[in-house]
Amino acid sequence: xxxxPAVFHFPWEVNSGEVQEGESVRVFGRxxxxxxxxxRATLSAQHASKEHRVAVHTLFVEPFNPIIGAQYLVLxxxxxxxxxxxxxxxxxxxxxxxxxxALLQNAINEQRSFFIEREQTSxxxxxx
Amino acid sequence: MQRxxxxxxxxxxxxxxxxxxxxxxxxxxxxxxILVMTESTQVPGIYFYKLHPIYKVDVLGxxxxxxxxxxFFCYGVDDGTGVINCLCWKNDLFKExxxxxxxxxxxDGAQGGFNLVAELKKLRETQRSRxxxxxxxxxxxxxxxxxxxxxxxxxxxxxxxxxxxxxxVQVAWMMDVPxxxxxxxxxxxxxxxxxxxxxxxxxxxKATNIIKDFFKQKSVTRFRPYDVQDLLQPLIPCxxxxxxxxxxxxxxxxxxxxxxxxxxxxxxxLQDEGVVYxxxxxxDEVYNVRTIRDVSIPPVTRQLVTxxxxxxxxxxxxxxxxxxxxxxxxxxxxxxxxxxxxAEKGCHIxxxxxxxxxxxxxxxxxATLQLVLKSLECNSDIVSTSEDHYTAF
Numbered sequence: 001x002x003x004x005p006a007v008f009h010f011p012w013e014v015n016s017g018e019v020q021e022g023e024s025v026r027v028f029g030r031x032x033x034x035x036x037x038x039x040r041a042t043l044s045a046q047h048a049s050k051e052h053r054v055a056v057h058t059l060f061v062e063p064f065n066p067i068i069g070a071q072y073l074v075l076x077x078x079x080x081x082x083x084x085x086x087x088x089x090x091x092x093x094x095x096x097x098x099x100x101x102a103l104l105q106n107a108i109n110e111q112r113s114f115f116i117e118r119e120q121t122s123x124x125x126x127x128x
Numbered sequence: 129m130q131r132x133x134x135x136x137x138x139x140x141x142x143x144x145x146x147x148x149x150x151x152x153x154x155x156x157x158x159x160x161x162i163l164v165m166t167e168s169t170q171v172p173g174i175y176f177y178k179l180h181p182i183y184k185v186d187v188l189g190x191x192x193x194x195x196x197x198x199x200f201f202c203y204g205v206d207d208g209t210g211v212i213n214c215l216c217w218k219n220d221l222f223k224e225x226x227x228x229x230x231x232x233x234x235x236d237g238a239q240g241g242f243n244l245v246a247e248l249k250k251l252r253e254t255q256r257s258r259x260x261x262x263x264x265x266x267x268x269x270x271x272x273x274x275x276x277x278x279x280x281x282x283x284x285x286x287x288x289x290x291x292x293x294x295x296x297v298q299v300a301w302m303m304d305v306p307x308x309x310x311x312x313x314x315x316x317x318x319x320x321x322x323x324x325x326x327x328x329x330x331x332x333x334k335a336t337n338i339i340k341d342f343f344k345q346k347s348v349t350r351f352r353p354y355d356v357q358d359l360l361q362p363l364i365p366c367x368x369x370x371x372x373x374x375x376x377x378x379x380x381x382x383x384x385x386x387x388x389x390x391x392x393x394x395x396x397x398l399q400d401e402g403v404v405y406x407x408x409x410x411x412d413e414v415y416n417v418r419t420i421r422d423v424s425i426p427p428v429t430r431q432l433v434t435x436x437x438x439x440x441x442x443x444x445x446x447x448x449x450x451x452x453x454x455x456x457x458x459x460x461x462x463x464x465x466x467x468x469x470x471a472e473k474g475c476h477i478x479x480x481x482x483x484x485x486x487x488x489x490x491x492x493x494x495a496t497l498q499l500v501l502k503s504l505e506c507n508s509d510i511v512s513t514s515e516d517h518y519t520a521f
Contacts, residue, residue, distance in 0.1 A: 001193070002192070002193055002204045002211045002212075002213065003192050003193065003204070003206070003211060004211070005159070005160070005206050005207070005208060005209055005210045005211050006190075006192075006206055006208065007208055007209070008208055026208060061264075073295070075190060075192070075206075075264070091192065091263070091264075092190060092192070092263060092264035093264070094264055096293065096294060096295050097293075097294070098293065098294035099294045099295045099299075100294070100295075100296075100299070103299050104295060104299055106303075107298075107299045107302035107303050108302070110302065110303055110306055111208075111302050111305075111306060114306035114309065114310075
């Protein structure tokens with residue numbers, strides 16, 4: 001009944017194949033284009049001097065007021081289609097324009113390193 | 129990921145749960161941890177995270193599921209690590225109908241610009257809007273954890289929509305929670321009431337309190353260390369008196385040595401505080417107790433004064449020798465206040481200190497003098513003219 005938890009991912013991780021099909025993710029990015037007829041939106045983010053784009057299927061979150069150029073946070077499931085790559089079927093699409101992206105990235109990394117730390121200590125505890 | 133109940137042998141006894149501060153707080157655990165917390169075998173309804181007893185939690189997350197009934201909302205909250213149901217009861221806000229229109233007309237003319245009924249209505253609307261959320265909005269929930277129908281859920285005691293347009297709140301939460309885990313939740317709780325891990329500071333604190341109580345009870349004016357040594361005996365962990373043949377000799381300081389060390393530390397603390405001082409530093413260790421009693425005030429008034437200004441002290445017979453230091457300080461201030469040099473400003477505390485040291489005892493510390501001056505001032509024997517300056521009339 002309850003959906004799976006949406007873990008934070010970076011936009012460049014979505015297309016690189018680090019995320020599995022069907023996984024619930026939370027991704028941020030700048031809205032670059034929106035096609036209401038096809039319910040398709042594209043988010044983009046800069047990383048290592050490269051632009052990464054994420055395709056979002058917006059059927060479930062329409063109608064929404066698209067602000068091109070604004071930062072958005074999308075929450076949804078990964079779908080991999082032939083020829084299109086990974087698309088996120090959005091359950092939640094929030095405009096978070098003004099977000100401090102660097103700080104958000106820090107926070108995500110902090111959380112991840114904490115979980116890794118945890119797993120390591122529990123592995124050590126089990127091993128000993 | 130055990131959901132089974134904890135091993136009863138591992139669980140700390142329920143009597144001691146209150147000693148863990150996490151138990152009384154709304155614990156900011158990840159939903160993932162809340163879902164797999166083991167339930168207590170002693171008291172169902174209490175859960176354990178790494179030996180910390182958990183009763184209530186605090187969660188911030190996105191609403192991904194919503195179910196509304198007449199009496200309550202059920203929101204599925206996703207914080208990035210897990211999703212949990214939160215049962216949010218509707219309070220009277222939702223049950224009340226709109227106020228009768230006649231009420232609105234009454235106050236219109238009277239208040240002029242400020243219409244109380246309309247403002248109250250606006251307030252109610254705002255409160256309602258903070259409770260009714262849609263999927264995608266940020267929700268903050270605090271409340272006890274319950275397990276119903278094999279599912280964990282949070283029974284919200286407080287819940288509200290969080291306005292977070294630039295994700296500041298979520299980012300702050302993501303940064304704070306790992307720290308909380310490192311500092312509190314992942315550290316084993318100190319649940320032993322008289323732990324062997326008692327820090328030496330607190331034991332010395334207890335020792336000084338015991339000695340101070342003794343002074344008050346027995347109205348001590350002078351003592352030697354061995355007079356009070358026995359009082360501290362209960363604080364030293366005693367050796368087990370087993371007669372077993374294979375009892376190993378315990379390495380480390382013996383009980384006697386520990387006692388003497390504790391006594392030394394306690395007396396040093398009391399000296400630093402100014403409660404005791406050694407009038408004459410000789411081989412014979414005699415300590416004088418700074419007294420707050422004055423000969424001139426009759427017993428009843430003295431009791432009142434001490435009750436008001438200082439912790440209650442039982443009056444007892446006072447001999448001239450008890451108030452040596454008190455009288456010495458009073459005399460110094462009285463005499464020097466007459467001199468022209470100090471007539472206007474009064475005597476500075478350091479001046480008094482050097483005079484008292486010359487006259488009475490070299491070992492009076494500034495702390496002791498400060499306490500004496502304070503008690504003299506309470507008795508109105510001297511007056512402070514400004515910070516650190518005193519005079520007498």
